[in-house]
Amino acid sequence: MTYTRRQFLGTTALAVAGAGLSACTGVSDEPSGGGSGNQGSNTLRLFTYDDASQMPKLKEQIAAFDQQNGTTTTVDNLPGSGAAVYPDKLRTQLLGGSGPDVWRIWGGQLGAPFATAKQAADLAPYYAKYGWDGRINQNAIAGMTFDGVKSGVPFFLAGVGAWYNKALFAKAKVQPPTSYAALEQLNDALVAAGVTPLGTGGKYGWHIMRLFEFLLEVSAGPELHDKLLAGAETWDRPEVVTAFTNFKKWQDRKWMPQGALGLDPADIEPGFVQGKQAYTIAGQWVENNAIGAAKKPASEFGTFELPTDHTPTRHSGFVEGYMVNARSANKDKAAALIDFLVQPATQKALGITGSTVTGAEPDQAKLPLAAQWTDINKSSPFYTIQDQAFPKQQSDQYFTVQSELLQGKASPAEAAKKMQDVVSAWAKDK
Amino acid sequence: MTPRRGGLAGTVLLSLGAVIWISPLVLLLVTSVRPLADFVANGPLTWPHEFTWGNFADAWDIGNFATTYRNSAILLALKVPVGVLLSAMLAFALSKLRIRFRRTIMFAVFLGLTIPIYITIVPVFIMLRSMGITDNLLGLVGPYLAFGIPFEVLVLQSFFRQLPDELIEAAKIDGAGEWRVFLTLVLPLSLPALVTVAILDAVATWNEFLFALIVLNSDASKTIPVGLLNFQGQFANNNTGLAAGILIAVVPILIAYVILQRWIVSGLTTGATKG
């Protein structure tokens, strides 16, 4: 039963809906077809999800750009809920023909749909024009390249590792571990000292997932882990079962808080700063958002890459960057705006804790811990954080498997089988 | 109930209940007057080490309240009176005028009580786009009106029915047409019921989130509930600011409620005496 839209519309009363739909196919006579500006005009719109506290700095930089270029740039911001709401909202805007000229987005499967639907412009000409390849971390650029097309310009490269409270480590007389076995011993020592080791929260799924993906890297190793994420190898295998077994062990041995599955990440992540847990698994933002926000000195805390017992040691990571609306009438100016934003001076002014830009590394004096990750990122590669390795639907199914396992409703072997069902169904469609 | 002895015991018991009932809100109040650093460093359920009023000033800026307050107020001023008036007109037609298909109309309108708002989001969004009023407060008025109508009509028509027909008869004998009867007789007599539906409608409009989130894009057109998102971040929430922001957002509704609660009570009283 295949109808074309037009055939159908000829015979139904839904013509209004249809007219609305065709307006977004690009056949409409809107001059800009999205974007805020008319041909050659000087208006730009940037859509982002910066924290509200970040907005004044961003607006200041945008104002400087506008002054230099004679443009008028509006910034629309949708903070909140992390990746839960923003992509939906961006999609509705693009669909509504009122898409922004430039938008901020994560890499991986969160950014991919906009690239594959060709809503994001191919930025290869601008890469050539502005020489971004030479100034931006190549690993990060790869994270914004989809099907060989450079669809975005990354400015933030998160490296995910452990962030810990030195006083609590001292209390249990432990040091940052150098092997997975040492990490387990560290957990036992902390529990013995009356400290909950890992602060993690399972509401939304993606926070507690940071533990599982690490356990999978430990048991599967880099090569197999990547194949699993791509759906190129079956999940129904001993390495995955081991990872799930370990995952359950972390909960059963009280290495994470009781009822971690129901905790909000935003509440639990600062737990190590509050002294409620010894450490959390997070990225460089923690130094500003947890340690800085609590007005504690960075010297009371430390960070380390989680030991995987593999060479090279890899950590979970993700990129964030900017895309340009393929239907923007102001692509040149939009690209100029991005180039301005990825200048080292701008990145520094914005206080980006994990900038991809050479010369904009975090200030050793201001963000000593985040600065360590600049070095780690240089020496050690990252694998795509798992909620960006899969589309949202598969991620959610994956989180359900996690949840069932931790509640004892599925054995590790069953969990591995269920994951294979989830991933193979997706890989088949791909 | 008949007046009872032991009013004191009842008062104490109820007050205790009320204190427990309201205690989660105390958490909100406390959070709103402690510094963010104190909150992040100690967690939500601790007694603050220091107090500050600064959250309110900060929240005003972060929540963009100067704009969102104005937008929500405009929306309220547009939506509530129009909604109540349209509903009252329909309710009047259904209860005091002879209209064909009366029962069919009633049935169809009351059925709307159960239609979930989210089923209409996608089509309404497409419709608004073709009308060019996405990212526009005006775009919200239509859907908000439509979803308010069933309940308002239900309450108002049952209230109008209690008004004695003789009164209307008398006015008609004096030569008043339907419009005059409606405007000068029915509406003034029904003021308590109108106030009641208006305040319920106002609370719902003031707090509506889903449609506003989908339809409004730019900071300049956001309403209060969407603006409250500003207190959440990608990796951390500004909970003290959020608490202050919520209090700022709720105050007008609470004030309106305090002023109008006498009306609510007497309004429904009249409707309820005759069954």
Added chain:
Amino acid sequence: MATTATARRGRGGFTPWLFALPALLVYIAFLVYPAFSSLFFSFTDWDGLSPGYEVVGLDNYRAMLSDDVVVKAALNNLIWTVVTIVVPIVLGLALAVALDGKVRGKPVLRMLFYTPGVLPLVSVASIWGWLYNPDYGAVNEFLRTVGLGGLAQPWLGQDSTALAAVMVPAVWLRTGFPMLLYLAALQSIPREQYEAATVDGATRAQRFWRITMPNLRPAHYIVLALSLIDSFKVFDLIYATTYGGPGTATQVMGTWMYFNVFQYYQAGYGTAIAVVITLVAVAVSIPYVLSQTRESDR
């Protein structure tokens, strides 16, 4: 009715439509028509993103039968609807009866019980999230303090308690209004009716069932109407408090529809879910709606 002046115009004529049409047009344009459009989308495979789609007949509805989450969500909806209609009404009525007695500070108490009802949902989710925290939340602290530490639970963190844990704030939010309405209705019951009954030797229970309850009938109808609206449409409270989790344990049709339409690129399937819940809600409500329609003839 036949005696009213309007009756002289036969079947009513044109004027009544002038009163009725504005509201009806808005209602049709922004509620009826979109609802039917959704019905159409539910027969397509539209992803919500692309310009085109194919009509796939009943495929989406068939797919629901094999979707475990739909089954769970439907069950959750049922539980939610029953609990969040019955509990706030009973609690509201009890509070109203208590407040109607000889109580001092009535306006203040009334206000305290009603206040949660005006809060934006985002705040409700945060507050209750903190209260439920397994380690240092107020709920478990309280249980430990009164020596019931064994009952302390990760309330939002396990399938078995999560739904109940979200229903508590729902009840908390929604008890105030029934209380207010019942209180208003109670205060309007003529005292003479009670006095007469007392003279006849009626017990307090008899007075309640024979006098109070019948007099509250119009209030029941309004309260029920509001409860129906809120209960079937449950979406934001669950979305904000548990995000449908842990896993999919607290998914209801509303949230599951939202996930499918806005996050999984399955607008066709998502609207099919919405259509089903709407049809169920409408079917369940028909007796109520009919009673209201009939009521108008009395």
